[in-house]
Amino acid sequence: MSLQRPLERLRPLLASFAASDLTHFELRDGDFALEFIRRKPPHVGAAPALPVVAPVAAAPEVTERIVRAELVGVLHWTKPLISLGSQLEGDRQVATIEALGVNTPVRAGGSGVVTRVLVNDGDAVDYGQALFVVERV
Amino acid sequence: MFKKILIANRGEIALRIVRAARDMGILTVAVFSEADRDAAHVRLADQAFCIGPGPVARSYLNIPNILSAALIAGADAIHPGYGFLAENARFAEICADHDITFIGPTPEVIAKMGDKATAKRVMAEAHVPTTPGAGILDTLEEAERAAERIGYPVLLKATAGGGGKGMREVRSVSELATAYQTAQAEAEANFKDGRLYLEKLIERPRHIEVQVFGDRFGRVVHLGERDCSVQKPSHQKLVEEAPAPQLPSAVRERLHAMAVAAAKAVNYTNAGTIEFLVSGNDVYFMEMNTRIQVEHPVTEMAYGVDLVAEQIRVAAGEPLSFTEEDLRPKRHAIEVRINAEDAHKNFAPAAGVLSRVVFPGGPAVRVDSHVTAGDIVPPYYDSMIAKIIVAAPTREDAILCMQRALAETEIEGVHTTIDICREIMADPVFADGGVAIDYLQRPHAFASV
Numbered sequence A: 001m002s003l004q005r006p007l008e009r010l011r012p013l014l015a016s017f018a019a020s021d022l023t024h025f026e027l028r029d030g031d032f033a034l035e036f037i038r039r040k041p042p043h044v045g046a047a048p049a050l051p052v053v054a055p056v057a058a059a060p061e062v063t064e065r066i067v068r069a070e071l072v073g074v075l076h077w078t079k080p081l082i083s084l085g086s087q088l089e090g091d092r093q094v095a096t097i098e099a100l101g102v103n104t105p106v107r108a109g110g111s112g113v114v115t116r117v118l119v120n121d122g123d124a125v126d127y128g129q130a131l132f133v134v135e136r137v
Numbered sequence B: 001m002f003k004k005i006l007i008a009n010r011g012e013i014a015l016r017i018v019r020a021a022r023d024m025g026i027l028t029v030a031v032f033s034e035a036d037r038d039a040a041h042v043r044l045a046d047q048a049f050c051i052g053p054g055p056v057a058r059s060y061l062n063i064p065n066i067l068s069a070a071l072i073a074g075a076d077a078i079h080p081g082y083g084f085l086a087e088n089a090r091f092a093e094i095c096a097d098h099d100i101t102f103i104g105p106t107p108e109v110i111a112k113m114g115d116k117a118t119a120k121r122v123m124a125e126a127h128v129p130t131t132p133g134a135g136i137l138d139t140l141e142e143a144e145r146a147a148e149r150i151g152y153p154v155l156l157k158a159t160a161g162g163g164g165k166g167m168r169e170v171r172s173v174s175e176l177a178t179a180y181q182t183a184q185a186e187a188e189a190n191f192k193d194g195r196l197y198l199e200k201l202i203e204r205p206r207h208i209e210v211q212v213f214g215d216r217f218g219r220v221v222h223l224g225e226r227d228c229s230v231q232k233p234s235h236q237k238l239v240e241e242a243p244a245p246q247l248p249s250a251v252r253e254r255l256h257a258m259a260v261a262a263a264k265a266v267n268y269t270n271a272g273t274i275e276f277l278v279s280g281n282d283v284y285f286m287e288m289n290t291r292i293q294v295e296h297p298v299t300e301m302a303y304g305v306d307l308v309a310e311q312i313r314v315a316a317g318e319p320l321s322f323t324e325e326d327l328r329p330k331r332h333a334i335e336v337r338i339n340a341e342d343a344h345k346n347f348a349p350a351a352g353v354l355s356r357v358v359f360p361g362g363p364a365v366r367v368d369s370h371v372t373a374g375d376i377v378p379p380y381y382d383s384m385i386a387k388i389i390v391a392a393p394t395r396e397d398a399i400l401c402m403q404r405a406l407a408e409t410e411i412e413g414v415h416t417t418i419d420i421c422r423e424i425m426a427d428p429v430f431a432d433g434g435v436a437i438d439y440l441q442r443p444h445a446f447a448s449v
Helices: A006-019 B011-023 B040-044 B063-073 B089-097 B107-114 B116-125 B140-150 B173-191 B249-265 B296-303 B307-315 B395-408 B418-425 B428-432
Strands: A024-029 A032-038 A064-068 A073-077 A093-099 A102-107 A112-117 A130-135 B004-007 B027-033 B047-052 B077-079 B133-137 B154-158 B168-170 B196-200 B206-214 B220-231 B237-242 B270-279 B282-289 B332-339 B356-358 B365-369 B384-392 B410-412
Touching (some): A073 A102, A073 B063, B004 B011, B004 B063, B011 B365, B027 B063, B063 B089, B116 B249, B133 B140, B154 B173, B206 B249, B206 B307, B270 B307, B332 B418
Parallel strands (some): B004 B077
Antiparallel strands (some): A064 A130, A073 A093, A093 A102, A112 A130, B133 B196, B206 B270, B270 B282
C-alpha cells in the first residue's frame, strides 16, 4: 500500500469503519500494518463508540451544531423565519421539507444562536445536506 | 424518448446505465448513499442526490427519497438496475402513480413472477416443464406419499425459505422422518413458518438461462442462452458464457422456444431472463428474473447488441429494434466476476481499501467496473467490484483471451476472486465444457478455494 498522502487515504477508510458494525479491522501489506479497534462505549446510551487510532489527538470542544436534512425534498422555512443571529429556544420547528406532497417538519433540535443559514426557501435538499448551523450558548 | 433518467442503483450497473443513456443523448440522475459519496456513478451522472446513510434499507431501498429525487430532478423514467428495487412490483406501481416510467416490465408481471408458486403455475400453463413436486405438506405421512409418487431423491424445502435454510436432501424413505423434523424446526426457527413442500431433486444439473425481450406491441424475441453453471457454493454465479457449450441442439432449441412461449404467456415487456435447470435432455423451469441481469454483457458481446439501450427504447414505447432473424450469436463470450471475497474462506466478503487496481485491455476485452485505486469497498453492499468480459470467434479462443485478460489484472488491498477465475480458465474440465453447478465444489480441484 502506497503511503503517499497517508492521511487522505486513511480518512475514508476510518469513516467507513466508524459507520460499520465492525469491531476490528486489520490491514497488512508487506511492512505496512494498520489496525482499527472499536472500544465499547463507557456508558449505555452514550454517543456511539468511535474507532481508536493511536496517537489520539484531543478532540476540540464542540459548540457548533449543524442541522441537516433527513430526507430528499424541497425546503420551506416556516415563520418566524430564522436568520443570522436568531435565538432559538427549545426544539421549535424552523422549516418543513416537502416530499411527495407531504411536509415533514425540521426542528431546531435545541437552544442556541443561528450562525449560518445554508439553503434558500424553495431549494431542493438531499439527505444529510446541511441546512443551518446553531451555536450553543 | 426520455429526456432524463434517474438510476436507482449503485456500482457497475449504475455506471452501465449512465453510459447507455449518454450514448442515447439522455441526461442521467444518480442517487447515492453517504458511503458512496465519491463513487464513479455519482461523478459521471449529470446530477446526483444523496438519499440516505450506508445501510441499503435507508438508502438504495428508500422509495420516498428516490422518488422525491426523481420528481425534483424532473426525471421522466427510472432505471432500477438489478437487485435493490428492480423486482419490487410496489415500486414499479408507485413510479407509474407519479407519471414516471419504470424501465422494466409491468408491476403485474413483476408480482406474478416474483411469487414462486404463481410463476410455476403460469409456466405449467404455458407447457414449460417445472420440477415435479408437491404442494404444502401438512403431515409426515403426506410427505411420504408425495415422495413415493415423485420418486427419490427428493428435496424438502421451506415455503418461506431462502439461502438453503430449511432445505434437506432425502434419498430414501428411511431418511424422510428425520429430515422432515429437522427441516421443519429449521424453517420455524429461521422464518417463523415451519411449512414445507417437496420437489424432485435434480442431480448435478447445469444452470442455463434464456434472455428474452418483449415490446408493447406483443412481440417477444429471445437472445439465446447463457450458461451460468460455474457457481459459488452459495449458488451465486462466478463465470458465465454464451452460447452454452456442449448443449445438444435439440435441447437448445427447446429452451429458446419455451422461454419465448413463457414470456408471451404473460405478455412480457422489456428485458427478462428465464432460468432453467438442465440435466441431460431434461429441462426444468427454475425462475424468471424480471430485470436486467448482472451477466447481460455476455449476451451483448456474443450478439453485438446493447440490452440496456434496448430496455430504455422499449420502455419509451418504441418497438424492438431487432427481429428474431437478426439475432444470431456471432462470437463466443465469457464473463468472470471479480469480487472482493476470500475464496479460501468460503467466499467471505472482504471490505477494505483497494491499494492497486489494474484492469486488462486490448482487443475483445470489456471491463465493467466502478472502482479505481484508492477506493474503499464498503461493507454494506454486494462484493462484486468488476466484470471482465471477452468475446472471440470460438470458445477456445475466448478462454485464451480471458487467460490473457486475467493475467493483466491486478487488484491489491483486498482478497479477490481473480486467482480462482485464473484457475478455472486453465482447468481442462472447464475447457471440455458442460460442467454442472457443483463444479467448484469438487474436493481438491482448486488451490484457490
